Each structure stands twice: as structure tokens, then as C-alpha cells.
Amino acid sequence: MDKEIKLTESMEDYLEMFYRIVKKQGYIRPVDLSEAIKVRPSSVTRMIRKLNDAGFITYEKYRNIALTLKGIRYGKFLVWRDETLKEFFRLVNAGAGMDEQIEGIEHYLTPATMGIIRNLILYFRAHPEMLKELAELSEQRMYPDHERLSQLRAWLLHHGP
Numbered sequence: 001m002d003k004e005i006k007l008t009e010s011m012e013d014y015l016e017m018f019y020r021i022v023k024k025q026g027y028i029r030p031v032d033l034s035e036a037i038k039v040r041p042s043s044v045t046r047m048i049r050k051l052n053d054a055g056f057i058t059y060e061k062y063r064n065i066a067l068t069l070k071g072i073r074y075g076k077f078l079v080w081r082d083e084t085l086k087e088f089f090r091l092v093n094a095g096a097g098m099d100e101q102i103e104g105i106e107h108y109l110t111p112a113t114m115g116i117i118r119n120l121i122l123y124f125r126a127h128p129e130m131l132k133e134l135a136e137l138s139e140q141r142m143y144p145d146h147e148r149l150s151q152l153r154a155w156l157l158h159h160g161p
């Protein structure tokens, strides 16, 4: 039996990356990881062990890593989640800094919320005139208390001007 564990944010990021590599070339060699990840090898090893214990991958030391059926199923969802969020923000013209923000929020969205976002994409694709209306709204760029969103301090403090 696999250990029932909660996937952490970085476990999800790794599994997503593993799935992308497997989709591209069918297997993962240790060298693919050292190329894709810019962290200490010891933390990569720890992550691989965690994903192995949780039943998402199988691996033997110095050998290739394979995804289990569970790993394929979940990895596919993680890639879909990432691509769906990117598509949604692109569609509504969310602007700069999106990829970095998606990296953070993706881990907190439930499948139900992802379903709503997928529906919004389908809706806007079917009704492009609504996208124009949305763009006109954001041109006003006025928010509560007539504050200009681009000047909000909390955001600037974290991300610079």
C-alpha cells in the first residue's frame, strides 16, 4: 500500500515536471533532472524518495525514473492545471508577471475551481465580444476608494515597481 500523504507544493511542481519530461521522451534519466532543476542534488534525491514512497514514481538509484499509473494520472492533471491557468490569464489579458503568480496560486485551487476557470475559457472563446467588454472595464482601472491598482503598495512591496 502507498503511504497516504498530502502532496506539498514542491512535490506537485516536481511531479508536473516529471510528467512533462515523460510526455516528451517517455522516460526520465538522472541527467534530465540535473538539467531541469537548479537545486542541490540532495534535495532532488529527497523529493524523488518522497514521490516514490507516495506511489507516484518508481526508481532505483542511478537508474531511470518511471511514473506509475497514479503518477501519470496526477501529473497529467497538474500539467492541465498549469496550462489552463496560463490560457485563462492570457485570454483576459492579465499582463506581466503571470507565470510567477500561477506558480504560487495553482496549488491552492480545488478541482471545482479549476472547472469554473475551464468553463470561463470556453465561455469567452464562444463569446469573444465579452472579452472586449472586459478589456474596456479594465481600461478604467479604478478600484474601491478610487485607488489605482497599479499603485497599491502591498503588491509593489513584494514585486517592485
Ligand code: MN
Binding pocket: 009, 013, 102, 103, 104, 106, 107
Ligand atoms: Mn507551482
